[in-house]
Amino acid sequence: MKVITKYLSLAALMLACTGSVSAQETTAKFPLIPYPAQLTAGEGSFTITAKTSIVTSNAFNTEAYALKDLLRKGLGKPIEVSKVKKAHAINLVYDASITTPEAYRMSVTKEQVVIRAKDPAGVFHAVETIRQLLPVGVEAGVVQKQLSLPVVAIEDAPVYEWRGMHLDVSRHFFSVSYLKKFIDRMALYKMNKLHLHLTDDQGWRIEIKKYPLLTQAGAWRTFNNQDSACIKKAKDNPDFVIDKEHIIQKDGKTLYGGFYTQDEMKGVVAYAAARHIDIVPEIDMPGHMMAAINSYPFLTCDGENKWGELFTKPICPCNETTFEFAENVFTEIMQIFPSKYIHIGGDEVDRTNWGKSEACKALMAKEGIKDLAGLHSYFINRMEKFFNSKGRKLIGWDEVIEGGISPTAIIMYWRTWVPDAPVKAVKNGNTVIMTPGEPLYFDNQPDQYSVSRVYHFNPVPKVLNAEEAKSIIGAQANLWSEMIPSEKRADYMYMPRMTALSEMLWTHQESEYDSYLQRLTEQYKRMDALKINYRLPDLPNLLNxxxxxxxxxxxxxxxxxxxxxxxxxxxxxxxxxxxxxxxxxxxxxxxxxxxxxxxxxxxxxxxxxxxxxxQQMLGPVKIAPPKPGLTATYYKAFFKKTALMQNAKVDSTFSTDKIEVPATVKAPSFGITYKGYIDVPTDGIYSFYLTCDDGGVLYIGDKTVVDNDGNHSAQERSGQVALKMGAHPFKLDFIEGGGGFKLLLKYSVNGSAPQDVPASWFKN
Structure with missing residues (x-):
């Protein structure tokens, strides 16, 4: 972990004179998220009134006025910003000895506050720390005659340089005002990268003046199946009501959509920059381009624009008109977004039509391209050279490495079912940002384990050595909006998970999880003041x-x-x-x-x-002679439901005493049935907890105990069955539809703590 310690002993000595503070008291007094790298608490406070001054140099002028605005909310009147040294002031001091980007030191005594940093971002993060130390009423503009900060010395710096959030505005659209709220909340928790997914099949959301139809037509659609699913869910949950501001009537049709003008987005970019958040735009190519192809069909190899087996038809990498279009679009994007990073997507490309194209066959022969994956990389590599010529860096989803990628491209890893992808990228010399679907796809329905999984996520794959680990520059959470039709639903899906992510990336102290949960309880009050529709903590220990x-x-x-x-x-x-x-x-x-x-x-x-x-207790059955373990039947096929395995062709069988997917299973889609008996040692009400990605159903005796069926991300379902001591018929059906599979079964009896099912219980 990167920390700054040069002045820590002096600060600690200063505060030691004021008295000792216990760890528990420190957590209650300083409910900061993310928690600082080093914090030494003292006694007493620094009082802020309208007579308090902020003393700064020109280097930190923007941050000084951010602090002034913050304090004005709590005092009801502005305080002075001065270049002249004052008594009883908050001092923003340039310190060249602080070498870590975004780092700061803050000393609060009863007489003054001193914030030291080398860069403005460090000062701004200190301001956000002050924000969290002030009463929550400041967020709502509750005015007090004076404010106070507890005496403390803080030495702080982030562990990771990329601390990101992603927001998909294509599937469902979000207003400029919401983007600014989103940015404010990111700033509060010291996040620094906002990845905006601006285009996809369902909508083009950014004005491109050279191609006006991209937004005139491509930003609008009639309700699709995702909208319909949200409308159905809205009957029970008002968070699924589609934000009405994005619905219009045109030519007798109800249309959903919207887009940002270039001027609007430049305003959002400036708003984020003032909070030291870099907005990284994504214009997804060569796939996910239906919204553009509808108006500009010349972009495809054959003029078709339709869904293939899994994805829509992509643009054609074999025509110069495609590159002319792409370069024109990205030229305007670069004029809006000053970020050195541009995301090109590059994922989920149906390359079938490329293989049929005479132009592509000719290009592949000319360039020595061996396969369609190589043609995919040809497009990405050519666009990277264009980006580099403009002083920008290309980011792509991890699919772009499949046909070969230059080591200067940045890889964003998301496919949990391809665990070696980030390792291969690092070995290739690429910088990597970790965004795995589990646990960092925040559009996945949260449960009682979600916050913990995020908090304990380690961005660095275990197989990398210390030098290779330096290529992992951080992580981000992705919020895809197919099933997020409203601002309230978006709030619910990313809060409080974002707070866990912020601490994991800034402080990265897994051992502090209990402390984090205590601090999070206090943070809910701040979220209430900010009117964030966060997800309430789970009601504990409930079954389905x-x-x-x-x-x-x-x-x-x-x-x-x-x-x-x-x-x-x-x-x-x-x-x-x-x-x-x-x-x-x-x-x-x-x-x-x-x-x-x-x-x-x-x-x-x-x-x-x-x-x-x-239910009456199920009586045991006689099995003679019993053999240890279960019989597992493996089906190498895709199933939407476990019941579909009944008539499927068996690939193989094996014996096991564990409910887990063996390492030998490599197929992207498959099913397994585990069958035999479970021999329980005592009468009781048995609870079973079945975690599946994708689906599973547990049967004991003639009872369906846990139904976790269907294709979905990792989720736990639970159930109970009343069993008498002895052996009972046992069957567990599991399916994996393609992706990062997970299978876990735990049990408890008569209310005991959940634990793994002992291997000795399984018989056949």
Whole structure:
């Protein structure tokens, strides 16, 4: 970890004179996210009033006025910014000895505040630290006669230089005002890269003056299947209501869309730059170009614009008119975005038509290109040379390495099912940014483990040595918006996960997770003041399916102070008028209990559907002679549901005593059935927790215990079954549709802590 320690002993000595502060008190007093690299707490405070001054040099003028604006919200009046040294002031000091970019030192005593940095970004991060130390009312403009900062010495610097968030504005569109909110929240948590996905099949979102149809036509669409899915979900969840400001009536049609003018986007870029956030534009080529091809069909090899087996037809890399178009588009993009990074996408390309094109056959023969993957790389490499000629660096999704890529391109890794892709890129000399789908695709539905998975993610693959690890410059979370039709839904999907990401990239201290959770609890108050529609913490220890023999008991501990848990048993959604859940709720018949937490303002958290079934204990069966392990049947095919394996051709069988996918399985899509018996040692209510990517269903005896079926990202589902001691028929069906597979089964009995199922329990 990169930290600055030159003046730490002096600061510590200064604060030691004021008294000692326990670690627990420090966490409560300094609920900072990300937590500083080094923090030494003291006693007392520095008082800020309208008479306090900010003293700065010209080097930090912008940051001084950012601090002035912040303090004006809390004091109700501006304070002076001065170039002249003042008593009882906040001093912004240039310090050439600080060599790490974005680093700062901050000393708060009762008499003054001194912020030292070499670059403006470091000063700005110190301002954001001050922001988090001020009362949360500052965010809402609550005025006080004076503000105070606790006495403290901080030495701080980021571990990773790329601390990013991605926002897809193509599938669903987001307003300029929301982009600015998004940027403000990133700045609060010291994130520094905003990757804007501006174009895709579903919409072109940035004005290109040379090709006006890109936005006149390409920015609008009739409702598609993603919109329809959101409209269906909106019946139960208002976060899925499509933002009406992006819906228009034109020529008798209802159209969805929108775009940013160049002037609007230049304003957003300037807004971000003032907060030391670099906006990286993505114009996706050669695939995902349907919105452009609709108006400019000359871009394809054959004039067709339609969906292939998986993806839309790409633009043609064998015609000079394609490169003329691409260079014209990116020339205007570079005039809007000063970032040295330009993202070209390059992912999910259906190359079928290229293989049929006479122009492509001729080009491949002329250039010595062996295959279509090489032709793909020809396009990317040629565009990189164009970018480089303009002083820019090309970023591409990790598919671009498949046909060969220059070592100067930057690779953004996302395909968790190709774990060696970032390693190959590093070995090739490329710089790599980590954005794996698990856990950094924030459009994946969050669950009780999501924040922990993000916090504990290590961007550096274990197989890289220390020197190679330097090529991993950071990570970002991606927010794809197919199922995110509103600003409220976007808030819910990335908060609070972004706070875990920020600390992982800035501080990178896995051992501080418990401290982080305590600090996060305090941060929720700031999010409330900022009107962020964050996801409330999960209600703890709940299952999807419950069984009981005589009666069931439901008790839920609130995960946050001030939350009220309400419930229904008539199938309706809980609302603010639903009864408060007693402790415990007694259940005496099979029924659905729906519960949700509510904030004091009436905001509802996730609705939990708890299915209770009255069940007699299943008796054991006799198996003789028992053999250890289960029989696993392997199907090498694609399945949308586990039931489709019943009539599929068997590829092979094997024995196993573990519920896991063996390392020998290499197919991108497959299914496995694990079958035999589970021999439990005691009577009881057994809970099972099944995590699948993609789908799985667990059967014990004649009961479906856990249904986690279908193609989806890694998610846990749970259920119960009442079992008498002994052996019971066991079957687990698992399918992988293509991607980063995951399979995990845990159990508990009579309310014990979840743990792995012992291998000795499996028989056949």
């Amino acid at each position: 399916q419950y069984v009981f023999t005589k009666e069931g008991k439901l008790s839920i501990t609130s995960p946050l102070p001030g939350l009220t848990i309400r419930y229904t048993t008539d199938g309706t959604l809980p609302d603010t008028k639903s009864p408060v859940l007693p402790s415990p709720l007694t259940i005496s018949k099979s029924e659905l209990v729906r519960v949700a937490a509510f904030t004091p303002t009436g905001t509802r958290g996730d609705v939990y559907n708890l299915n209770y079934t009255q």
